[in-house]
Amino acid sequence: MADTNYERQNPAFYALIALLVFMSIGPVLLLLINSLKLDVDITSGAGGLLFMPTIRNYETALCDILWYEPEHLRFCTIRFGGAFVNSLIIALISTALTLIFGCMAAYALVRFKFMGRDSLSLSTLAVRMIPPAVLLVPVFGLWNNSFCLDNDYGVGAWIRDTFGGRGDVCLAGTHSGIILVYVAMNLPFVIWILQSFIVQVPKSLEEAARVDGAGPFQVFFLVVLPLIKPGLAAASIFTFRIAWNEYLLASALADRDTMTVPILIVNNASEFDGLGTILATGMLLAIPPILFTLFASRQIITGMTAGAVKG
Amino acid sequence: MTRQNVSRLTPYMFIAPAALVMILALFYPIGYMMWGSFRDWDPSQSISETEFVGMQNYVRLWMDAQFWESFSVTLIFAFTVVAVEMFLGVGLALLLDRNIRGMSVLRTLFILPMMIAPVVVGLVWRYMYHQTYGTFNRFLEAIGLEGVDWLGQNPLLSVMIADIWQWTPFIFILSLAALQSLPRSALEAARIDGATTWQQIIHIKLPLMAPVLIVTMLLRLIDAFKVLEVILVLTGGGPGLSTEILALRIARTAREFRELGEAAAMSNYLLVLLMVLTLGMFAFTRWQEARARRLKFAAEEEG
Numbered sequence: 012m013a014d015t016n017y018e019r020q021n022p023a024f025y026a027l028i029a030l031l032v033f034m035s036i037g038p039v040l041l042l043l044i045n046s047l048k049l050d051v052d053i054t055s056g057a058g059g060l061l062f063m064p065t066i067r068n069y070e071t072a073l074c075d076i077l078w079y080e081p082e083h084l085r086f087c088t089i090r091f092g093g094a095f096v097n098s099l100i101i102a103l104i105s106t107a108l109t110l111i112f113g114c115m116a117a118y119a120l121v122r123f124k125f126m127g128r129d130s131l132s133l134s135t136l137a138v139r140m141i142p143p144a145v146l147l148v149p150v151f152g153l154w155n156n157s158f159c160l161d162n163d164y165g166v167g168a169w170i171r172d173t174f175g176g177r178g179d180v181c182l183a184g185t186h187s188g189i190i191l192v193y194v195a196m197n198l199p200f201v202i203w204i205l206q207s208f209i210v211q212v213p214k215s216l217e218e219a220a221r222v223d224g225a226g227p228f229q230v231f232f233l234v235v236l237p238l239i240k241p242g243l244a245a246a247s248i249f250t251f252r253i254a255w256n257e258y259l260l261a262s263a264l265a266d267r268d269t270m271t272v273p274i275l276i277v278n279n280a281s282e283f284d285g286l287g288t289i290l291a292t293g294m295l296l297a298i299p300p301i302l303f304t305l306f307a308s309r310q311i312i313t314g315m316t317a318g319a320v321k322g
Numbered sequence: 323m324t325r326q327n328v329s330r331l332t333p334y335m336f337i338a339p340a341a342l343v344m345i346l347a348l349f350y351p352i353g354y355m356m357w358g359s360f361r362d363w364d365p366s367q368s369i370s371e372t373e374f375v376g377m378q379n380y381v382r383l384w385m386d387a388q389f390w391e392s393f394s395v396t397l398i399f400a401f402t403v404v405a406v407e408m409f410l411g412v413g414l415a416l417l418l419d420r421n422i423r424g425m426s427v428l429r430t431l432f433i434l435p436m437m438i439a440p441v442v443v444g445l446v447w448r449y450m451y452h453q454t455y456g457t458f459n460r461f462l463e464a465i466g467l468e469g470v471d472w473l474g475q476n477p478l479l480s481v482m483i484a485d486i487w488q489w490t491p492f493i494f495i496l497s498l499a500a501l502q503s504l505p506r507s508a509l510e511a512a513r514i515d516g517a518t519t520w521q522q523i524i525h526i527k528l529p530l531m532a533p534v535l536i537v538t539m540l541l542r543l544i545d546a547f548k549v550l551e552v553i554l555v556l557t558g559g560g561p562g563l564s565t566e567i568l569a570l571r572i573a574r575t576a577r578e579f580r581e582l583g584e585a586a587a588m589s590n591y592l593l594v595l596l597m598v599l600t601l602g603m604f605a606f607t608r609w610q611e612a613r614a615r616r617l618k619f620a621a622e623e624e625g
Contacts, residue, residue: 020422024420028418028428031414031428031432032428032431034487035431035432035434035435035487035491036431036434038435038443038446038447038450038487039434039435039438039446041446041449041450041457042442042445042446042449045449053455054454054455055455108343112339112340112343113340115336115337115339115340116336116337116339116340116341118336119332119333119334119336119337120337123332123333123336125330125333128333131337131341135344137600138344138348138349139544140544140596140597140600141348141352141593141596142547142548142550142569142592143548143550144548144550144568144569144570144572144573144589144592145352145355145572145589145592145593146351146352147572147573147576147585147589148355148358148572148576148582148585148586148589149351149352149354149355149358149586150347151365151576151582152354152358152363152582153350153351153354155365191343191346191347192347194343194347195344195346195347195348196347196348198340198343198344198348199344202340227332227336231336252437255439256438256440256441256551258439258440258441258550258551258554259550259551259569259573263576263577273439273441273551276441276442276445276555277441277551277555280445280448280555286449289445290445290449293439293441293442293445293446294442296439296441296442297438297439297442300437300438300439301434301438303437304430304433304434304437305430308426308429308430308433309426311433312429312433312495312499315433315492315495315496315499316495316496316499
């Protein structure tokens with residue numbers, strides 16, 4: 012049979028595929044459906060798929076940024092809107108920084124020979140295995156003590172000059188503090204993925220540009236970067252996903268005003284009233300990654316396979 | 323002169339921002355943690371005020387039955403989960419490696435679970451595991467069986483199932499990619515020689531996929547030691563210590579017991595464990611490559 016034709020399979024095969032699809036998206040659908048139900052309906056299980064969808068849970072969750080006051084609410088207890096904005100700020104800025112720093116470093120590691128190159132590329136690989144939990148203690152300690160803005164020497168002073176703060180004394184409890192950890196945590200991965208894309212850029216193109224008088228930075232930004240767009244897309248999705256979903260380090264560093272959505276969910280997950288509300292916040296947190304998956308799945312898969320197969 | 327200096331400095335200029343951030347927020351903290359693990363350290367103190375206690379934190383942990391409990395839970399969790407995921411993922415890849423319509427849609431749907439926040443995964447699974455209104459028990463009761471106390475009686479199993487649900491697709495996608503990049507000629511030759519499907523899988527497909535599979539397994543194993551949020555939301559480490567993996571115990575020691583020194587020592591134990599695993603894997607792949615090269619060399623000599 013020619014390759015262009017699709018093979019016909021027996022019905023059991025299609026049944027298996029249907030089952031797998033059901034298993035993989037079932038829980039997500041369950042989350043969506045239950046977030047549209049009233050608490051009573053969730054716990055009683057009445058109706059199954061036949062129910063009146065209500066956006067009341069979403070109103071409760073988003074009460075602090077809604078322009079009207081939902082009539083079923085007397086107080087706005089969950090401050091989801093603020094957390095959502097925090098999550099967005101932190102995830103977007105840290106993704107941007109990681110990508111800029113990461114692709115520059117990856118380019119240097121691939122294209123230039125210089126002292127310490129091998130040990131550098133080995134150490135980026137090695138730090139990939141560090142679990143966030145290991146960083147918890149030192150990050151908590153440093154961000155609260157040594158990296159404080161009232162330090163007039165060393166690292167503290169450098170941080171103060173470079174990142175600034177919002178009048179806080181320490182890096183802990185600021186957006187920059189959390190962003191800094193995320194950038195550091197994601198860099199090894201991004202460098203690793205981008206290396207495998209940069210290797211494929213033909214050297215002759217760069218040499219041609221250099222002959223025409225372009226400096227190394229011009230070559231990099233005008234010639235190399237446009238060519239590794241798919242790699243950048245993949246890397247940015249992965250970085251965004253980690254920064255968006257991360258809980259542990261953010262919970263150690265964030266205070267009331269810089270709280271991100273995962274922290275909010277964990278803090279409220281133990282409360283028994285408001286099951287629907289917490290499912291609604293979960294759904295809202297899941298929406299950006301779901302959108303990425305639906306619209307950029309090819310980039311995600313390229314990124315995944317580039318990381319493992321070529322690395 | 324200056325021009326040459328600039329060109330020699332170029333690579334460092336490209337590296338500098340990344341290196342700076344990583345030194346500041348990754349290597350320095352790790353060193354700081356190692357230093358702190360030899361100290362009696364309370365969260366309210368800055369590290370210079372703390373007392374040096376030598377190996378005391380390490381010794382106390384070594385003697386601590388609860389620490390070893392967590393340690394073994396971590397190992398059991400990571401290895402079981404990765405073994406099952408490899409089996410299912412590779413199996414599904416072998417099964418679904420066919421030329422069918424809509425494969426890209428399927429892959430999109432399969433990667434959905436991994437993209438969703440672990441916190442949300444924990445939330446959904448906790449709902450599904452719930453004893454009275456959870457999906458699983460409702461289903462069991464609907465077909466006339468008794469409900470199971472998932473998170474109370476079988477906590478570790480429940481947590482593992484959730485993780486397997488989330489991460490089997492990762493292995494599936496990677497092995498499918500590996501399968502589809504296999505040289506067609508080898509498979510064709512085997513088919514012409516009359517190899518059965520099983521023979522093709524065992525003697526040709528799996529050996530050729532092996533390098534990718536090993537890397538995949540290593541990546542997944544490292545990630546399995548990073549799992550925390552799903553378990554935190556599902557069981558919080560309980561009941562008892564049955565699902566308290568090391569990462570969770572580190573967080574608890576630091577936050578609830580306020581023993582930063584001990585948590586740092588525990589982090590070091592975890593790091594050493596991961597280091598041993600990673601190095602072991604590296605050594606294994608090196609050894610395998612060397613063996614493959616030797617075999618090839620021998621074959622060429624004979625030929």
